[in-house]
Amino acid sequence: MSYPYPMLKMPNMIWSKQTDKMSDLKVHEWIETVGDLPIDWSHYDVTILGIPLSKSSISTSAASENPDAMRQAWKSFGTYNLDEDIDLADLNVIDLGDVKQHVTNIEYTHEQIRKAMVAMRTHHPHTLPISIGGDHSVTAELVKGWKVAHPNETIGILQLDSHFDLRDLESLGPANGTPIRNLIESKTVEGNQVHNIGLHGFFNAKELKVYADQVGVHYTTMKLARKEGVCNTIKKALEELNKQVDSIYLTVDMDVLDIIHGPGTPAGAPGGMYTEELFDAVQIAGEHPKVNAMDIVCLDPRKDVEQITVKTAVHVMLSFLTGFCKREK
Known part of the structure; x- marks a missing residue:
């Protein structure tokens, strides 16, 4: 099999694409899964990558179960998006599977994540990669791979x-509270080329704000964002x-949601975004021609209530792709 992904494994959940059904497709009938046949990568517009990692979380989390939880919710x-009169089935999307995890070695797993992004950009650079985590540490590795x-x-x-994610690398290492600092200190991105939207309340230490100001990170609190x-x-x-960059990477930490709208986040808190605000935000991002990759992270299905957060995350992915479709038009 001509397959450039030795660092990946097939997802635990595999749906069959419905080739004989021309309309009213469900998402699980639309997204293809990598199989045993040779792949014509030129056929695809979007790739989906699962990253079931949560060992690098500061607090206990089952975010590793999120990729399959979202796949289960596809059905x-x-x-068809009634709000925009757009059918996402016009896009060709393939699920590449999951990055293989080492039982104990987080550094090795992070290396595999970087390699997965490099492979995506090498073998089908025309496609839009969407990654499903996993905790927020995966973002640093995906961007480094890019x-x-x-x-x-x-x-x-x-x-x-909801958080800066600028905590001290020396104390915590490449964890879910440090990805943005990791990217800045590794000189992968510049501080002034980071825009964080959704911070609020009593959930960020002042020293992190001080660091953000020192390195030039742009941030807009939820209170100010809602006002404006x-x-x-x-x-x-x-x-x-x-005006500043060649590519924009969108990272969506699901704890940006108010805890009422996202009960299945490891660090959920009151005062966050509403679902409709998040859907609008990612659709706008999807429409922008320089937004070339996105991820969805920090969702713990074990904490969820009636799949509220998991289904919201799927809606986030589909809303982003709605924007992408509008861009293509």
């Missing part, structure tokens, strides 16, 4: 998050990044 969604594949590109980060309009805030961040 609850159709490909930089390896595109060494001459400048990369900006659009981060939707979440959509306007996203557009403004994209406009600023557009």
Whole structure:
């Protein structure tokens, strides 16, 4: 088999693409899964990568179970978006499977994540990669992989998050609380090319704000974003990044949601985004021509209530792809 992904394994859940059904497809009938036949990569517009890692979480988390939880929830969604009169089935999407995990060696697993991104950018660079974590540590490795594949590109980060994720690497290492600092201190991105939207309340230490100010990170609290309009805030961040960078990486930490809207997040808290605000935000990001990759991280299905957060995460992915479809048009 001509397959460039020795660092991946097939997902535990495999759906069969419905080739004989022309309309009213469910998402699980639409997304293909890598099989045993040779793959014509030129056929695909979007790739999905699962990263079932949560050993690098600061607090106990089952975010490693999220990739399959989201795949399971695909059958609850159709490909047609009534709000926008867009059918996502016009896109060709393939699920590559999951990055293989080492039982104890987080550093090895992080290396595999970087290699997976390099392979995606080497073998089908025209496709849009969507990664499903896993905890937020995976973002640093995915962006580093992008930089390896595109060494001459400048990369900006659009981060939707309740937290700075700028905690001290010396104390915590490459964990879920350090990915943005990891990217800045490794010189993969510049501090002033990071825009974080959604911070709020009593969930970030002042020393992290001080560090953010020192390195030039742009951040907009949830209170200010709501006052100015979440959509306007996203557009403004994209406009600023557009002037500075070649590619924009969107990372969505699901704890950006208010805990009522996202009970299945390891660090859920009151005062966050509403689901409709998040859907609008990622759709706007999806429409921007420089947003070339995205991930969805920090969702713990074991903590979830009636799949509220898992289904919201699937909706986030589909909303982003709705924006991508509008971009293509």
